[in-house]
Amino acid sequence: KQEVTQIPAALSVPEGENLVLNCSFTDSAIYNLQWFRQDPGKGLTSLLLIQSSQREQTSGRLNASLDKSSGRSTLYIAASQPGDSATYLCAVRGNTGNQFYFGTGTSLTVIP
Amino acid sequence: DAMVIQNPRYQVTQFGKPVTLSCSQTLNHNVMYWYQQKSSQAPKLLFHYYDKDFNNEADTPDNFQSRRPNTSFCFLDIRSPGLGDAAMYLCATSRAGGSSYEQYFGPGTRLTVT
Numbered sequence: 001k002q003e004v005t006q007i008p009a010a011l012s013v014p015e016g017e018n019l020v021l022n023c024s025f026t027d028s029a030i031y032n033l034q035w036f037r038q039d040p041g042k043g044l045t046s047l048l049l050i051q052s053s054q055r056e057q058t059s060g061r062l063n064a065s066l067d068k069s070s071g072r073s074t075l076y077i078a079a080s081q082p083g084d085s086a087t088y089l090c091a092v093r094g095n096t097g098n099q100f101y102f103g104t105g106t107s108l109t110v111i112p
Numbered sequence: 113d114a115m116v117i118q119n120p121r122y123q124v125t126q127f128g129k130p131v132t133l134s135c136s137q138t139l140n141h142n143v144m145y146w147y148q149q150k151s152s153q154a155p156k157l158l159f160h161y162y163d164k165d166f167n168n169e170a171d172t173p174d175n176f177q178s179r180r181p182n183t184s185f186c187f188l189d190i191r192s193p194g195l196g197d198a199a200m201y202l203c204a205t206s207r208a209g210g211s212s213y214e215q216y217f218g219p220g221t222r223l224t225v226t
Contacts, residue, residue: 046214
């Protein structure tokens, strides 16, 4: 069964810093990887989706990369802002079935 | 806007009293998912529907049931809620057979069991 790990579990940075969140997965036979943001007590908001054939995706200040062979993805956030404070989760979908496997998330705090 | 809607947003039920959570979608996606998420934990997949085909995760308790009467709606029934079932319940949709299989989530229902 696919295991997804996110390190660190929590991260605190001053406003304006660039930062990287990590996601690793044990089975490289994935169809895609999706990064989400979750605010306290809320649902998940999709940030970026990377297909298995892609190396990276960008949206505004966010850049997600995928190295399928090593089972890793990173989410890069440029010029962090207090409004970026949230929990960031990654999820992978395998090549078979319709299930998505989630990591436990990284809780990000951006200090003004 | 196309979206995933969950009702109610907050639900309080008594120990052992059946409860139903609702999810609807305007995306016309053929896959619908129910996740349970407890504090500081990853969402845990309970089951999903691919069209009318029901797929139960092996470790989903029998206390949890689901219905999907049509493409747009999916329900989560908890037959006899226990204190351990207090959690956020998240509904999500995806289009299988499309090019991306991106997942879209609703806002969640926070279930409290008293």
